[in-house]
Amino acid sequence: MIFSFVQIFTTVILIFIISNFLSNSIGNFAYSLLPDEADAVNRHIKHFIVIIQGRHTFDNYFGTFPGADGFPKNTSVPLDPFEPNQSTYAKPFHINGEVNYKARDDPPTYRLSYNNGNMNGFILAQKNNTGNPINVMGYFDNRDIPYYWKFASEYVLAQRFFSPSMRSDLVNSLYAIDAIPSLNLQDVPIQGLEINRTIFDSLEAKNIPWRVYVENLGHIYEMNKEDTLILKRSIPILAIPRFTDNQSLKSNISDLSDYFDDILSNKLANVSFLYFTGSNDSPTTNVIPSQELVANLVYALMRSQYWNSSAILITHNEAGGWYDHVKPPINNNTAELSGFRVPAIIISPYVKSAHFDSNTYDIKAFLDIIQSSFGINNTINSINNTNRMYSVFDFAQKPRQPPLLQEIPSERVTINPEQIKGINIIYVMSLSAPVIATFCWYYVIRKSKRVKNVK
Amino acid sequence: MKPTLLLLSFSKRVVNKENIPVFLIITLAFLLRFWDLGWNGFNGDESIYSGQAASLLGQTDFLKDFAVFRAHPLLLQSLVSVAFALFGIHDTVARYVPAIFGTLTVFITYLLAKELFNRKIGLVSSLVLALLPFHIFFSRQVLLDVPLSFFVVLCLYFITKYKITERNIYTYWAGVSCGLCFISKEVGIIMLPIFIVYSLVTKTLKMNKMLIFLLGFGFGIIPFVIIILTRQDAVQALFTYATFQVNREATMFSFRYSNTLINEAFGYALSILIIVSLFMTMFEWKIKGNRKYKDQIVLLLLTLSTLFVFYQLLPSQGDRFLITLMPIGIILGCSFLVTDFVLHLRKRLQISICLVLIPLIILSTNFVISKAFPVEDLKISDNLGTPWKREVALWIKDNTPPDANVLTAQMTMANVIRFYSNHEVYTFELSSNPSYVRLDNPALLILNKNVSIIVDDLDPALEKNSIVLEMKKYRAYFNPELVFTAYKNITEDGIDKEIPMVGVYRLR
Numbered sequence: 007m008i009f010s011f012v013q014i015f016t017t018v019i020l021i022f023i024i025s026n027f028l029s030n031s032i033g034n035f036a037y038s039l040l041p042d043e044a045d046a047v048n049r050h051i052k053h054f055i056v057i058i059q060g061r062h063t064f065d066n067y068f069g070t071f072p073g074a075d076g077f078p079k080n081t082s083v084p085l086d087p088f089e090p091n092q093s094t095y096a097k098p099f100h101i102n103g104e105v106n107y108k109a110r111d112d113p114p115t116y117r118l119s120y121n122n123g124n125m126n127g128f129i130l131a132q133k134n135n136t137g138n139p140i141n142v143m144g145y146f147d148n149r150d151i152p153y154y155w156k157f158a159s160e161y162v163l164a165q166r167f168f169s170p171s172m173r174s175d176l177v178n179s180l181y182a183i184d185a186i187p188s189l190n191l192q193d194v195p196i197q198g199l200e201i202n203r204t205i206f207d208s209l210e211a212k213n214i215p216w217r218v219y220v221e222n223l224g225h226i227y228e229m230n231k232e233d234t235l236i237l238k239r240s241i242p243i244l245a246i247p248r249f250t251d252n253q254s255l256k257s258n259i260s261d262l263s264d265y266f267d268d269i270l271s272n273k274l275a276n277v278s279f280l281y282f283t284g285s286n287d288s289p290t291t292n293v294i295p296s297q298e299l300v301a302n303l304v305y306a307l308m309r310s311q312y313w314n315s316s317a318i319l320i321t322h323n324e325a326g327g328w329y330d331h332v333k334p335p336i337n338n339n340t341a342e343l344s345g346f347r348v349p350a351i352i353i354s355p356y357v358k359s360a361h362f363d364s365n366t367y368d369i370k371a372f373l374d375i376i377q378s379s380f381g382i383n384n385t386i387n388s389i390n391n392t393n394r395m396y397s398v399f400d401f402a403q404k405p406r407q408p409p410l411l412q413e414i415p416s417e418r419v420t421i422n423p424e425q426i427k428g429i430n431i432i433y434v435m436s437l438s439a440p441v442i443a444t445f446c447w448y449y450v451i452r453k454s455k456r457v458k459n460v461k
Numbered sequence: 462m463k464p465t466l467l468l469l470s471f472s473k474r475v476v477n478k479e480n481i482p483v484f485l486i487i488t489l490a491f492l493l494r495f496w497d498l499g500w501n502g503f504n505g506d507e508s509i510y511s512g513q514a515a516s517l518l519g520q521t522d523f524l525k526d527f528a529v530f531r532a533h534p535l536l537l538q539s540l541v542s543v544a545f546a547l548f549g550i551h552d553t554v555a556r557y558v559p560a561i562f563g564t565l566t567v568f569i570t571y572l573l574a575k576e577l578f579n580r581k582i583g584l585v586s587s588l589v590l591a592l593l594p595f596h597i598f599f600s601r602q603v604l605l606d607v608p609l610s611f612f613v614v615l616c617l618y619f620i621t622k623y624k625i626t627e628r629n630i631y632t633y634w635a636g637v638s639c640g641l642c643f644i645s646k647e648v649g650i651i652m653l654p655i656f657i658v659y660s661l662v663t664k665t666l667k668m669n670k671m672l673i674f675l676l677g678f679g680f681g682i683i684p685f686v687i688i689i690l691t692r693q694d695a696v697q698a699l700f701t702y703a704t705f706q707v708n709r710e711a712t713m714f715s716f717r718y719s720n721t722l723i724n725e726a727f728g729y730a731l732s733i734l735i736i737v738s739l740f741m742t743m744f745e746w747k748i749k750g751n752r753k754y755k756d757q758i759v760l761l762l763l764t765l766s767t768l769f770v771f772y773q774l775l776p777s778q779g780d781r782f783l784i785t786l787m788p789i790g791i792i793l794g795c796s797f798l799v800t801d802f803v804l805h806l807r808k809r810l811q812i813s814i815c816l817v818l819i820p821l822i823i824l825s826t827n828f829v830i831s832k833a834f835p836v837e838d839l840k841i842s843d844n845l846g847t848p849w850k851r852e853v854a855l856w857i858k859d860n861t862p863p864d865a866n867v868l869t870a871q872m873t874m875a876n877v878i879r880f881y882s883n884h885e886v887y888t889f890e891l892s893s894n895p896s897y898v899r900l901d902n903p904a905l906l907i908l909n910k911n912v913s914i915i916v917d918d919l920d921p922a923l924e925k926n927s928i929v930l931e932m933k934k935y936r937a938y939f940n941p942e943l944v945f946t947a948y949k950n951i952t953e954d955g956i957d958k959e960i961p962m963v964g965v966y967r968l969r
Contacts, residue, residue, distance in 0.1 A: 263937035270940070270969055302904040302938075309908050413905040423519030426529045429688065430517040433539035433644070436684040440637040443680050447630065 043396040044378040050356055050401055052315040054376045055278045055307065056369075057300055058182060060240075060286040061111050061175075061326025062293075064165065064347035069098060069145040071158060074362060075165040078331060083143060086133075087126045096129055098329070101144025101290060108289035109142050109327030110135045116172040116325065116345065120334070128329045135327075141290075142329050150294055153301030153411070154351065157320070159360055160409055162352040162398045166366040168334050169324040169345025176239040178324050178345065182369045183242060183279070184208070184377075189340060194238045196231060198247040205373055206243065206258070208382045209277055216258055217268070217275035218243050221283045223261040240323060241281045265303060269310045277376055288326060301411065304353060308408030317354040317399075319372045324348065335366055344368060355405030357398050371395040482584055483571055490567040490591035494560040494600045499553035502851020505873030506781075507603040508880040511555040514541035515880075520550070522883040526876075530698035532705075534644040534685050537608050552851070552881075559607035563600025566611045567591045570788040573618045576625065577757040577792065578799045585815050586792045592819070593791070594828040595726040599784045605646040610785045612642040616652050617764060617789070620659065624756060629673050636674035640681015648782075651771050653678065655764055662763070663756050718773055718783065722790075726783045728826035731794045734818075738797035745800055754799060761793045794822075849947035849962040850874055853916060854881030856945045856965060861914060868906055869916040870932040874963070878916065887912060890928050907939055907968060915941050915966040920949075941966035 069076040082095035101107070109115075110132055121127035132139035148155045170181040173189050180187040184205035191199075209216040220226065220241055226234055238245035249255045258275075260268075262282070268274050280303060287296035300320060307316055325346035337344040350367070375395050377383075503511065512527030517538060529535070540558045548554045567587050575583030590596055600607050616638035623631035639656065642649025656674060660666035679686075688695045723732045742758050765786055772782045795818070797803060803811060823829060854877050857867065866885040869875050875888040889900040906912045917936055923929045945965040951958050 261937075263934075263940075266938040267940045298902050298904075302902065302908065305905065305908050410909070411902075411905050412909070413900060413902055413911070423521055423524060426517060426524070427519060429529060429535060430514075430539035430542040432687055433536055433684040434543055436687070437641075439683050440634070440640075440677065440680040444630070444633070447633070 043394070043399075044375075046401045047317075047375055047379040047396070047399070048381075050315065050405075051317045051354065051379060053274055053276055053278070053307075053312050053317070054372075054379075055280065055304075055316065055318040056182075056372065057280045057303065057318065057320045058179070058240075059282060059296065059300065059320065059322050060288040061109075061324050061328075062287065062322050062349060063325045063328040063330035064167070064332070064349050065098070065330045066145055066326075066328040067151060067154060067349040068158065068163065070147050071155065071163070074158075074163060075332070075364065077145070081331060083126050083129055083329060085140075086130050087121060087124065088130070096140045096143045098143050098145050100147060100149075101141060103146070103150050103290055103292075103294040105141065105144075106289055106291045107137045107141045107144075111175070111324065111327040113172055113174060115327050119327065119329075119346075120172065120343070123333055125331060125333055128327070132327060142327055144290075144328075146293060151297045153297050153304075154320070154349070156409065156411070157301075157304065157351050157353055161354070161359070162357045162361045162363050164350040164352065164363045164365075164367060164398070165347075166332070166364050167321065167348060167350035168337075168366070168368050169322070169348045170337060170368050170370075171340055172334075172343055172345050173340075174239070175324055176242065176245075179240050179242045180204075181339075182323065182373075184370070184373050185242070189342065194235045194242075194245040196235070198250075199242070199245045201242075201246050201248075204243070204246070205277075205377065206249070206255075208377060209380065210255070212380055212382060214277060214380050215275040216277040216279075218259045218279045218281065219262045219265045220244070220259065220281045221262040221285055223259065226283070237283060240286075241283075243279075262303075266306050269306050269312065272311070274307075274310075274312050276380070305408070305411055313408055314355055314405045317352065317356070317375070319350065319352055319369075321350040321369060322348040337368065339370065352395070352398050354399070355408075356401055356403065358400050359406065361398065363395075363398050365395075365397060367395060479580075483568070483587070486571065486584065486587050486591050487564060487568050490587075491560075491564045493591065493597050494563045495557075498556040498560060498601060499551075501848050502854070503552050503555075503877055503880060504602070504847070505876045507552070507555070508876035510538055510603045510605065511541060511550075511552065512876070512880050513538040514545055514555065515550050517542040518545055518550075523880075526879040526883075526886075528698070530692070530695045532698075532702040533605055533646055535688075536641070536644045536684070537603070537605050539684075540608075541603060555603045556601055559600055559603055562608045562611045563596065566596075566600070566607075566614055566788060569611065569614045569618055570792065573614055573621060573788070574792045574795070576618065576621045577761070578754065578796060581815070582792065582795050582798055585795050585798065585819065586788070588819055589731070589791050589795070589822050590788055592823050593726075593728070593787065594823075594826055596784055596787050598828075599781050602781070604781050606779075606781045606784050609642055609645040609649050610788065612638050612645055612649065613652060613764075613768075613785050614788045616642060616656070617760065620656060620760065621757070623670075624663070624665065629670070632670050632673045633677040636677025636679075637681040638677075639674070640678040640683075643678075643682055644685050648771070648775065651767060655767050658767075659760055659763055662759055715773075717778070718769065718780075721780050722769075722783055722786065724827040725780075726787055726826075727790050727794070728822055728824075730818075730825035731791065731822045734794035734797065734822070735790055738794055738800075741797045741800045741802060745802075749801065754796065758793070758796065761789050761796070765789045765793060847962070849949060850877040851881055852947045853945065853963045853965055854878040856947075857884055857914060857916075858882035860945070865914050866906075866912040867914045867916055868903060868912040868935075870918060870926075870928045874916060874918070884914075889931070904935060904938070907935065910968075913968050915939075915968060917964045917966065919946070919961040919964050921960065936966065939968060941968045 065077055068074045077098050082097045084092045085094045085096065086092060115131045118131040119125075119128040128142050129139045132142050170178045171189065174192045176191050176194060177187050177189055180191070180199075180201065185201045185203060187201070206216055206218070226237060226244065234244070243249050243259060249259065262280065265278070265280065282296065282299070285292065285296040285299045287293045304318055304320070307313060307318065325348060330346045332347050334344045334346055336342065352363075352372075372395055509527060509531075512523050513529055513531070513535070515523035516527045516529050517535070537558065541555050544554050544557050567590050570590050571583040571587035573583075574586040616635055619631045619635035619638055622628075623635060635656065639649070639652040642652045657666065657671075660670070689699070723729065727735070739758070739762070742754065746752055746755065768786050768789075798811070798815070803814065806814075850873070857865070857878060858881060861884070863884070866887065867875075867878055868887050868889075869878065870888065870890060872888050872890045875886040878884060878886045887900055887903065887906055889903045900906070915932070915936060917932050918926070918929045943964055944967045946961050947963040948959040949962045951960060
């Protein structure tokens with residue numbers, strides 16, 4: 007059979023189209039499923055917990071952590087980088103939780119701190135803030151955040167984990183739930199946000215149980231709508247009427263106290279996000295109690311049946327105005343600078359032990375793991391397409407037992423009753439000493455009087 | 462003189478018609494202080510001192526919680542331990558000892574006032590002291606200030622006796638009493654400078670007198686010296702607590718003590734009478750040149766003001782400190798009865814004044830006023846033990862395994878539970894007191910299953926207390942099961958109500 011030119015040409019075109027289609031599909035399929043890694047995660051990790059604390063930088067929390075990419079030697083920042091004959095610099099110093107300080111943390115502050123990549127405007131950016139602007143050079147360490155340091159020393163400390171942007175906290179917190187916000191969004195409008203897609207929608211679509219725990223939720227519900235707008239910037243699900251007006255979806259939003267109860271009652275969801283209000287680690291006086299609370303939340307999971315199938319991310323929403331020495335990269339998702347480095351600890355029985363991970367991430371990398379493991383396609387890539395967080399895991403190892411966090415010393419000093427025998431007798435019998443002395447006195451005086459009389 | 466004759470002479474002096482009023486007053490004081498001593502459970506301090514007393518008996522259950530060597534000398538605790546040895550370890554038994562001291566304080570106040578002024582002042586002062594609610598309430602509690610108060614008045618008595626008789630035996634016993642003040646509570650050392658200043662002011666300070674006083678003082682503090690010389694742990698505890706006490710926040714700019722003295726301890730009438738007495742006495746000194754009672758007033762005023770200023774400056778707070786001032790303030794307040802102005806009144810009028818004075822003083826205290834009218838911030842009620850705390854502790858003892866550890870918010874509750882139940886109790890109330898183990902993260906105790914019981918204050922009055930709120934937070938997190946509630950019964954608008962005060966929860 008002789009085919010005509012048209013038949014051959016059409017066949018070739020069709021083959022070309024179909025093969026392209028197939029290769030793209032296969033490529034996408036490979037991207038979202040990541041056969042070995044996602045499969046491994048899916049087999050071992052059933053419970054993901056995302057703990058989002060307030061506003062601190064990596065250097066602020068781990069700047070002096072042994073072995074970490076913390077403060078370079080001789081770090082110093084000018085008080086005013088625009089001053090021609092600048093001679094006053096500030097070095098990092100230990101700031102303890104008793105100092106009550108809250109840094110300014112709005113987009114202009116971040117941009118000034120960044121100062122076109124010079125990373126030397128941090129102090130100047132705080133000039134008009136209450137308190138000493140040099141405080142942004144302060145750091146916490148094991149004395150203040152011992153639990154974070156303990157977790158970082160046992161599990162994975164991500165050293166190149168960035169806040170999504172230098173935009174508003176609302177933009178960053180929406181980004182953290184896989185939403186696609188307008189970058190110019192500053193405040194939550196009174197009528198709420200129209201956000202079409204979040205990670206919760208994706209999970210809901212796949213019938214994957216999820217839960218958002220919010221500290222003092224009951225109190226938030228009782229507040230005036232206007233008064234809650236600021237809180238909702240950090241807890242964006244509360245700003246989306248789709249969730250709060252729908253009883254079924256709203257039932258997934260619980261008070262933080264329910265987290266412990268859910269663990270004890272075997273009702274922990276597959277994906278949990280934890281948010282804080284009163285125990286947010288800002289200002290500095292909250293740092294110590296807030297890390298205690300986070301440690302208790304993590305520890306409750308560690309002591310439960312869920313530990314062997316869990317992965318926890320503890321991170322911060324944004325930098326909060328604190329100093330960090332690492333220049334932020336461009337965020338491919340926003341095509342803008344990402345925010346500064348933030349602390350990020352990944353905890354799981356399957357993560358590498360005492361590991362510093364230097365890949366560049368933002369929170370999307372962890373969301374990516376979550377969604378991939380449940381077969382959800384991503385629409386937004388991580389900050390850097392090439393870096394995936396799977397490298398922190400080692401599924402070849404046996405699941406590690408959690409550390410034991412002790413509150414009380416294991417040994418108590420016991421006193422032998424023989425050691426204190428007779429003390430009460432000494433006191434009681436000694437009451438008679440003055441009486442005996444008095445009789446002796448009388449006896450001596452009488453005798454001397456008698457002798458006198460005789461004479 | 463033979464012992465029999467000595468005894469007869471003593472009985473003749475004591476048992477006579479003239480002393481019947483004194484006996485009646487002491488009996489009244491005794492009844493008011495001993496009646497239903499066990500009506501209320503211990504407060505935190507009583508638990509500690511009684512716990513120490515039980516530890517002194519070698520009771521291991523108490524030794525683990527109540528260290529023998531803490532902040533104070535051990536006179537009261539030793540006497541209580543003897544009472545425990547005789548009658549068993551019980552809160553009522555422990556209270557016998559301070560009740561005896563309280564009653565004896567009434568008697569010695571009579572003797573002091575009689576020596577300072579006359580028998581009439583003695584009777585009036587002792588009767589007022591016997592009836593004043595503030596003194597009654599604190600005399601019924603196992604507190605170091607009760608024997609301290611007794612020995613302070615005893616010391617003043619002997620100082621007065623020396624002043625009158627100039628016999629060194631009284632100086633010696635003044636020194637002994639001062640030493641006993643010290644081993645009751647170390648702040649009693651303040652009587653030493655009071656003695657010196659008084660002697661200087663009255664120009665009676667002599668070297669030999671000072672030496673005799675110090676000899677007596679030395680005898681008085683013998684047990685303390687023996688313990689310090691022979692026990693390293695006692696010395697260690699002394700320095701540790703001294704550092705802690707000195708670094709506590711002083712109340713020197715607070716009006717707390719003056720308010721409590723005027724409102725509750727002395728009452729309004731007596732507070733006014735003290736000022737009136739001083740004015741009248743000074744008036745007679747200045748205008749009439751009558752200095753008959755000058756030294757007496759100086760002694761009382763010196764002691765009262767020194768003690769007040771001392772407590773005000775002391776970096777430690779406690780309304781119970783004020784019972785030491787009460788006998789002195791009462792005698793001073795009644796001293797206007799010996800001024801010429803009053804003495805020149807008709808006898809019947811003088812008696813009427815005395816008869817009106819006593820109920821007026823008693824009725825003008827906030828404690829009595831509060832029975833008819835609402836009174837804010839009644840300190841007596843802050844310092845009582847609470848029946849529900851004992852109830853809770855006994856419930857825990859009877860209904861939980863001996864190794865069930867307890868977590869509670871406040872130290873007071875913890876000490877009460879420790880005393881009555883001997884259970885291990887953890888508390889997260891922050892304190893720099895070296896006796897207490899600091900808990901940084903109580904949740905770990907729960908997560909590690911180191912505790913199985915939570916005791917929480919449900920008292921509406923403590924709703925805003927920060928540590929109680931923190932406990933509620935842990936209850937919200939871990940959702941323990943309520944297994945017992947202790948209630949307070951009140952009558953409001955004619956209706957009997959039960960207010961939940963303490964809840965006992967079992968952790969899952």
